[in-house]
Amino acid sequence: MSRRARYGIITVGGCKRAVLEARDRLKKKGIAVDYMRVRAFPFHEDVAAFAASHELTFVVEQNRDAQLRTLLMVEAGVPAERLASVRVYGGQPLAAGEVVEGILEQLDRVTKQAAGGAA
Amino acid sequence: MKPQRRSTARANDFAIKIATVNGTGSASANALLLQAIFRMGVPVSGKNLFPSNIQGLPTWYEIRANGDGHTGRADAFDLFVAMNPATYERDIAEVRSGGWVLHDSSWPLAQSLRRSDVNFLGIPLAKMCVDRFERSRERILMKNIGYLGALTALLEVEVPVVEQLLEENFGRKQALLDSNHEAFRMGYDYAREHFECPLPLRLERMEANGDAILIDGNTAAALGCVYAGATVAAWYPITPSTSMVDAFTGFCRTHRVDPETKRNRFCILQAEDELAAAGMVLGANWAGARAFTATSGPGISLMSEFIGLAYYAEIPSVFFDVQRTGPSTGMPTRTQQGDLMTVVYASHGDTKHVALFPADPKECFEFAVNAFDLAERFQTPVFVVSDLDIAMNDWAVPALQWDDAYRPDRGKVLDAKQLEDIQNFQRYLDVDGDGIPYRTMPGASTRKMPGRIRRWWTASPARSRRPPRRCRSRRPG
Numbered sequence: 001m002s003r004r005a006r007y008g009i010i011t012v013g014g015c016k017r018a019v020l021e022a023r024d025r026l027k028k029k030g031i032a033v034d035y036m037r038v039r040a041f042p043f044h045e046d047v048a049a050f051a052a053s054h055e056l057t058f059v060v061e062q063n064r065d066a067q068l069r070t071l072l073m074v075e076a077g078v079p080a081e082r083l084a085s086v087r088v089y090g091g092q093p094l095a096a097g098e099v100v101e102g103i104l105e106q107l108d109r110v111t112k113q114a115a116g117g118a119a
Numbered sequence: 120m121k122p123q124r125r126s127t128a129r130a131n132d133f134a135i136k137i138a139t140v141n142g143t144g145s146a147s148a149n150a151l152l153l154q155a156i157f158r159m160g161v162p163v164s165g166k167n168l169f170p171s172n173i174q175g176l177p178t179w180y181e182i183r184a185n186g187d188g189h190t191g192r193a194d195a196f197d198l199f200v201a202m203n204p205a206t207y208e209r210d211i212a213e214v215r216s217g218g219w220v221l222h223d224s225s226w227p228l229a230q231s232l233r234r235s236d237v238n239f240l241g242i243p244l245a246k247m248c249v250d251r252f253e254r255s256r257e258r259i260l261m262k263n264i265g266y267l268g269a270l271t272a273l274l275e276v277e278v279p280v281v282e283q284l285l286e287e288n289f290g291r292k293q294a295l296l297d298s299n300h301e302a303f304r305m306g307y308d309y310a311r312e313h314f315e316c317p318l319p320l321r322l323e324r325m326e327a328n329g330d331a332i333l334i335d336g337n338t339a340a341a342l343g344c345v346y347a348g349a350t351v352a353a354w355y356p357i358t359p360s361t362s363m364v365d366a367f368t369g370f371c372r373t374h375r376v377d378p379e380t381k382r383n384r385f386c387i388l389q390a391e392d393e394l395a396a397a398g399m400v401l402g403a404n405w406a407g408a409r410a411f412t413a414t415s416g417p418g419i420s421l422m423s424e425f426i427g428l429a430y431y432a433e434i435p436s437v438f439f440d441v442q443r444t445g446p447s448t449g450m451p452t453r454t455q456q457g458d459l460m461t462v463v464y465a466s467h468g469d470t471k472h473v474a475l476f477p478a479d480p481k482e483c484f485e486f487a488v489n490a491f492d493l494a495e496r497f498q499t500p501v502f503v504v505s506d507l508d509i510a511m512n513d514w515a516v517p518a519l520q521w522d523d524a525y526r527p528d529r530g531k532v533l534d535a536k537q538l539e540d541i542q543n544f545q546r547y548l549d550v551d552g553d554g555i556p557y558r559t560m561p562g563a564s565t566r567k568m569p570g571r572i573r574r575w576w577t578a579s580p581a582r583s584r585r586p587p588r589r590c591r592s593r594r595p596g
Binding site: 012013014015016017018020021024037038039040041042061062063064065067068070071075089090091092093094095096097098 | 164166168189190191192193194195444450453454455456457459460463471472473474475476477478479482504505506508509512
């Protein structure tokens, strides 16, 4: 776990290697992202603290339904608006490019939302 | 054509994808290439993408070498080994611009399949195999070792490393070893003679792998069960968990047979279905063994009723859920993390379970041991939730560590003397105020056991924890 940046990533299981590589690629694009991987359920209190200490946390997982994000909301009490879902569920092992793409899409969405709200 | 070197090319940074037909024996050649790169000290990963049938459909194997240590699945492929004409079109379309396609040129490649931005490397593998080998099966199998030879030349894999691997894998039968050596040299020599070797995708020896090993998650998890002291596995076959019980069975046959009596000190129960398997796991754990099952999402669904019983009766039990895609929708050989919600709330309300999520085979080993300890400490079902990618692919991970001082955490278990000393033993009485009552194991006390067993089932002030009436009415005595 690291906790310095504006954004965070929470992921689970076999996503680890692709997510860490994606984090390196994002850093090269000037986007710093902290990283946490949940290793067990029920969640440790550090999980909620991690989400609380970031403006936005991307939840990277390999299913259609954002199940980890749902558990973070229901069981760790993280507000929905602080969790942006990045889901890849094509049936193949996760690749870093898919994670980068998903995070950039979510960032773009949030940026546009903020701009719309300001207008 | 002779491919041009990229001026920016660097060693140990490429991904290749090998397309073959399922059942043609390509797995051995692909694994040998993965192991050879690994033994050169280069970070590497292999991903097997296979269909859910036995023979005849397309299958792919991806190998990624990355000197920076990034071994997740590759985004794009530099080199495609196209050995399955049925998938030529999509395979060739998938190669990155400027990349390479290695194909069997025994038959001409249709002009419509060619791309101007890709380098085609044709090797008449089938023709050469027909010329050199007599038996039809051998002609098919040796094509794979032939492309291994060509890749060894093209990628500059160290030849002694590959030859050593051939010796280790086929050395028991001299004739087989000779055939493999011949096929390897056939592909290697052809590539050296006809192409500029190595390609810019070349390898260079590193020392990045340290004490790492190549292991798949199911094997590692099975080994963890052995180290944790598990002696019973009850299961019903389901991809992608089957190889875990297969591995556990193999380890038990080696390590859990009494050397003097030759009797098995383990029990593998292949049940008639997942429901029965879960029941057997509960029974064995209740009786004092460390028992587990391995299944996938559809199996967890079927086991949910017994999972609820284990939760309420507070029976330690370990469930390995190797996740796959979809509920029996024809994609059992694809990976996914679709069971997170299912496992943490498995059963029918008012249940919440401990789940462990390993990220790689090393954690499959460690979490397997943790799972048995947690299950007994908290007297509850515990889930180890991996997935097909972790479970069935070979991953390079640091060598598994073990502390010989480890002793299983059996939790709050009363032995015979403690049981005798207690005036009124109540199985579900929360004596310590931590929600975990004391339990006994059948056989702990000999003379008074029938009475003790009766008390185990009854006389608890925690009424909500009592077994249903049907059980109580059938109590012995």
